[in-house]
Amino acid sequence: MHHYSLHNxxxxxxxxxxxxxxxxxxxxxxxxxxxxxxIHSSYSVDVAYIDFSKAFDSVCHTKLIKKLESVGIAVNYYxx
Numbered sequence: 001m002h003h004y005s006l007h008n009x010x011x012x013x014x015x016x017x018x019x020x021x022x023x024x025x026x027x028x029x030x031x032x033x034x035x036x037x038x039i040h041s042s043y044s045v046d047v048a049y050i051d052f053s054k055a056f057d058s059v060c061h062t063k064l065i066k067k068l069e070s071v072g073i074a075v076n077y078y079x080x
Contacts (some may be wrong), residue, residue, distance in 0.1 A: 004073060 005011045011019070016027035035045045065075045 008072070010071060 014030075016022040016024065016030075031047075035047070038045050068075050
């Protein structure tokens with residue numbers, strides 16, 4: 001699924017989670033660098049923090065599976 005997502009450009013090159021050599025730390029470093037460059041160039045910087053930690057607790061998994069399958073990702077799941 002990972003290779004498929006990258007190959008079909010379903011994951012942005014700016015994504016840091018779930019990619020090799022990318023993490024929340026590399027995301028933070030890239031953001032701080034971008035903010036510093038903007039401030040140095042006299043641009044204003046606005047930052048909004050959004051907590052998605054519980055996002056998948058409320059998503060309809062049936063709809064999520066259908067969406068994944070609609071872009072060609074086969075989903076194998078077990079209902080026990």
